Amino acid sequence: MMNALSGTDKAAKQTVSLEGRDISVFWRHSLQARRVTLRIDPRQAGVVVTLPPRTTREAGLALLRTHAIWVFSRLDHLPPDAPWHDGGQVLLDGRPHAIRHCPHARGGVWIEGETIMVSGEAEFMRRRLGAFLRQEARRRLSARMAQLAEQSGLRPRRLAIKDTSSRWGSCNSDGTIMLSWRLLMAPAEIQHYVIAHELAHLRHLNHGSDFWMLVASLTPHRHMAETWLRRHGPALLRMA
Template sequence: MMAGLSSPEQVGEENIRLAGRDIPVRWRRSARARRVSLRIDPRSPAVVVTLPPRVGREAGLALLRTHAIWITTRLDRLPAESPWHDGGQVLLDGHPHTIRHCPDGRRGVWIEGDTVMVSGEAPFLRRRLAAFLRQEAGRRLGARMALLADQSGLRPRRLTVKDTSSRWGSCTSDGSVMLSWRLLMAPAEIQHYVIAHELAHLRHLNHGPDFWMLVTSLTPHRHTAEAWLRRHGPALLRAS
């Protein structure tokens, strides 16, 4: 979660041979990047290489080759993709809910106890469920952010909910906060930490000592949440 970072510009995709395997690599360029960096995008899955302005592709290739074993190991450790289907499960606030296809239903998507009911034709189940979850995330995460904002006096200019590939949240210099809708699948205390983290950026647009002191005053869940997201975050990003 980084404060005020603009989305890098995508500059191309290709397969590159690393450690004896063809690895999908997505090249991006960022005006704010100060050095070449790479990360694993668990949703693709692929390696994303970010280049600063005026830094050539060779620098990125050198970094890829240096970290070839790390890259292949991380890709191999990603959880298996778990497509949503009739009889499968989806998490809501950390609790598993069974997915039930109701082809003759007339209510779109709705929740009954620990079951998520999805009407319509089977080929559209995943798309309809994803749209519902994103809407539900906006409602639930928005309410939880409003509550913590009222308690702390830290009120964002606006909140947007997006489907991101790496960040769980972000805050820009104009006071806008973004949250990943996939946080809806995480337990409430994990959501609380991410929301507190981004609200703290409204006062400190950095990760200095004063920022972390404010985060600690807003939520008791920092260390638990960071460990949980490291362990379970990739699975949330691959759920679809």
């Protein structure tokens, strides 16, 4: 699976004491890894340690101890959790929409102007809103991918919309493209770049010069989008 936009989503979780501070560590073995690596997982506020095959966790712990200051700094600078609640906000295509709980209304969840209305009992509000946003992401991102696929002649075998811990998109060798539903919250230009990036992988399953030339021909937003995702992506991952 090729992915320039980060990540891993399935890992074994462990609480580790690092210089007297408990942190969440997510262990992941990768057949492609050549060395032990560390990555901050913004959504789960922990550290992902990727190990090559047959490498023990002790090697990962040693790297964690060596980079403790870096780990603490990155964790301490994560955006705060942004839970959805009545009167709060959620982004759609980069534009803020107010969240309004309508306990006695019917119709589930719907959009009125720049307000998202959520009916039903308060305890189920976040779950209903989350399900609605995933459906909305599938509808909007599918349409945008179809449009760019038609223009480029690069057509995926299938589109999967998932809730990932860090990655924004990926492309499998069988032609399946995955997009994070959280892209729905990013501006349209950011969505355009991520979709173009993954479509380009249908022709070049690598990040060589030909791949980047194809990306440049598909979208003018690469550098702006990469900067935006580095700056604002962690905050999107903290929303729920």
